[in-house]
Amino acid sequence: MYVVVMSSTALHEPTFLILAALAEGRKHGYGLIAEAEALSDGRVTLRVATLYTALDRLRKEGLIAPAGEEVIDGRLRRYYELTDEGAATLTQEITRMEQLAARATIRLQHRPGFAFGWAGGAWA
Amino acid sequence: MYVVVMSSTALHEPTFLILAALAEGRKHGYGLIAEAEALSDGRVTLRVATLYTALDRLRKEGLIAPAGEEVIDGRLRRYYELTDEGAATLTQEITRMEQLAARATIRLQHRPGFAFGWAGGAWA
DNA sequence: TCGATATGTATCGGTGACTGATGTATGTTG
DNA sequence: CAACATACATCAGTCACCGATACATATCGA
Numbered sequence: 001m002y003v004v005v006m007s008s009t010a011l012h013e014p015t016f017l018i019l020a021a022l023a024e025g026r027k028h029g030y031g032l033i034a035e036a037e038a039l040s041d042g043r044v045t046l047r048v049a050t051l052y053t054a055l056d057r058l059r060k061e062g063l064i065a066p067a068g069e070e071v072i073d074g075r076l077r078r079y080y081e082l083t084d085e086g087a088a089t090l091t092q093e094i095t096r097m098e099q100l101a102a103r104a105t106i107r108l109q110h111r112p113g114f115a116f117g118w119a120g121g122a123w124a
Numbered sequence: 125m126y127v128v129v130m131s132s133t134a135l136h137e138p139t140f141l142i143l144a145a146l147a148e149g150r151k152h153g154y155g156l157i158a159e160a161e162a163l164s165d166g167r168v169t170l171r172v173a174t175l176y177t178a179l180d181r182l183r184k185e186g187l188i189a190p191a192g193e194e195v196i197d198g199r200l201r202r203y204y205e206l207t208d209e210g211a212a213t214l215t216q217e218i219t220r221m222e223q224l225a226a227r228a229t230i231r232l233q234h235r236p237g238f239a240f241g242w243a244g245g246a247w248a
Numbered sequence: 249t250c251g252a253t254a255t256g257t258a259t260c261g262g263t264g265a266c267t268g269a270t271g272t273a274t275g276t277t278g
Numbered sequence: 279c280a281a282c283a284t285a286c287a288t289c290a291g292t293c294a295c296c297g298a299t300a301c302a303t304a305t306c307g308a
Contacts, residue, residue, distance in 0.1 A: 008167055012265060014135035018222065023231035039227055043132050043220075050266050052287060054280055057265085074274050075285050087235065094228050096167075097221040099142065105162055106219050107147035111211065136294060154256055174295050176258060181294085198303050199256050251290085254305075267292080276283075 014050050019090045026067040028077040143214045150191040152201040
């Protein structure tokens, strides 16, 4: 009998951005930094310390896997790719975010004094 | 001249749930625990240590404010409510989550080997 | 009546993800 | 030739979260 392990703990933003950046295909460390910055409209700059510790952690968890090494212009690139489990985790995280965002939006619209989008929004 | 302070750091899930739970109106500590559990379909149980340290932090940051105390059945209830700044932060966080979720979804659909939803989904 | 459970507040110490600083090496640019 | 960009990596510190614990009152079942 199998037991499905539900981690259920929400991903932190840097971790989410790494998985999302890898969804398109394999990338190396510095490529991930650029992709995460693009994904967040320049809001988030992945720090190298965050990146490499996260890559190591995610690899141990089986969400990503090494996908070859190349030397470009004399510099080593270590590539990573999403595993099927990583893609599943990302999908689950997306669902969580969408659902929470939708529910929070509804509650905000029920907020006492909510202005309904126009100035001085009283019913009369 | 005003400078808009962009915190830009993503909220952690417990913190987000507290703000979202308060969006409807004022609530007290244990009410927030119940509401957070409902918001997350029972996935997240706010821990009291997390709750009270978060309430204190959010109050200092001006995102929430005390909203009265009552004694119900001999037990004290301390109520909190969202400030306008807290509502703005929550709105911003919702936008962030929706945008990242949408972009991650697109990248997942571009994933090498993506099955397009049907079994053995090859074109040939 | 008495222990267990639920409600309600709060603190302490530990864990883990993130981050600033720093290190090493090579290629490019002014 | 110095500065900068690319590319790898580690260490120590911070901070939100969390398990454990504490205290008080009300309720419920044996």
